[in-house]
Amino acid sequence: MRETEKTETTETPRTTEEPHVLLRPVTEDDLEVFLAYEHDPEAVRRSRFTPRPRDAFLKHWRERILGNPDGLVRAVTVDGEVAGNIVSWWEGEDRYVGYWLGRAYWARGIGTEALGAFLQEERIRPLYADPFSGNTASVRLLEKHGFEHAGTIRDGDDEYNLLVLDALSV
Numbered sequence: 001m002r003e004t005e006k007t008e009t010t011e012t013p014r015t016t017e018e019p020h021v022l023l024r025p026v027t028e029d030d031l032e033v034f035l036a037y038e039h040d041p042e043a044v045r046r047s048r049f050t051p052r053p054r055d056a057f058l059k060h061w062r063e064r065i066l067g068n069p070d071g072l073v074r075a076v077t078v079d080g081e082v083a084g085n086i087v088s089w090w091e092g093e094d095r096y097v098g099y100w101l102g103r104a105y106w107a108r109g110i111g112t113e114a115l116g117a118f119l120q121e122e123r124i125r126p127l128y129a130d131p132f133s134g135n136t137a138s139v140r141l142l143e144k145h146g147f148e149h150a151g152t153i154r155d156g157d158d159e160y161n162l163l164v165l166d167a168l169s170v
Contacts, residue, residue: 001061010115013052019079019110020078020079020080021077021078021083022076022077022078023074023076023114023117023121024077025073025074025075026066026074027075028151028167030075030082031057031058033042033083034057034061034085034100035054036085036101036113037101038051038085038100038104042101043100044049044105046054046132046134046137047131048132048133048134048135048155048160051144054159062109066090069089071085071088071090072118072122073087074086082102083101083102083105083110083114084099084100084105084154085099086098086115088122089116093105094109094126094128094146095124095126096127096128096130097127099111099115111137111138112144115142115145117143119145125165125166126161126164126165126166127137127147127164128165129142129147130160130161131160131161131163132158132160132161133158133160139161139163142165143163146165146167148163148166149161149162149163150162150164
C-alpha cells in the first residue's frame with residue numbers, strides 16, 4: 001500500500017435514515033473480523049469459496065493482500081463497525097475487484113454504496129470480477145455499477161460469471 005493511502009477515506013453522501021458507509025485502509029485488527037466473515041456458513045455457500053484456516057488466512061492477508069504494493073485494499077465500515085472489505089489486484093494483465101461483507105450487512109444497500117465509493121477510487125479500466133453464478137445478489141451488485149457479462153469460468157462443478165467494467169463512471 002502506498003504511504004499516502006494510509007490516511008485516505010472515501011465517504012458516500014447519506015440521509016439521516018441511511019447507515020454511514022465509509023471506506024478506509026485495512027488495519028491489523030480488521031483481519032480477525034474478516035476471518036469470521038469468511039467462515040460464515042451461508043457466505044461460504046453463496047460464494048463457493050472454501051474458507052482458509054486462521055494461520056493461512058492471516059498469512060494470505062498480510063503477504064498477498066496488504067503486502068501487495070499494486071493492490072488497492074479498503075475496509076468497509078458502517079457507523080464505525082467493520083462490515084467487510086473491498087480489494088483490487090492484478091492477475092496477469094487484468095485488474096480484478098473482489099469484496100466480502102459480513103451477513104449482518106447484506107441486503108441493506110451497503111454493498112452498493114461501498115462498491116460505488118471504491119470505484120471512484122479505483123480508476124483502472126477494464127476492471128474484472130468473477131462472482132459465483134449462483135450468488136445472484138453479488139452479480140446484481142456488479143451489474144448495478146455497470147459491469148457486463150464477458151464470459152463464464154468453470155471450476156470443477158461450479159460456474160462463475162466473468163464480468164467487466166470497461167468505462168470510468170462519472
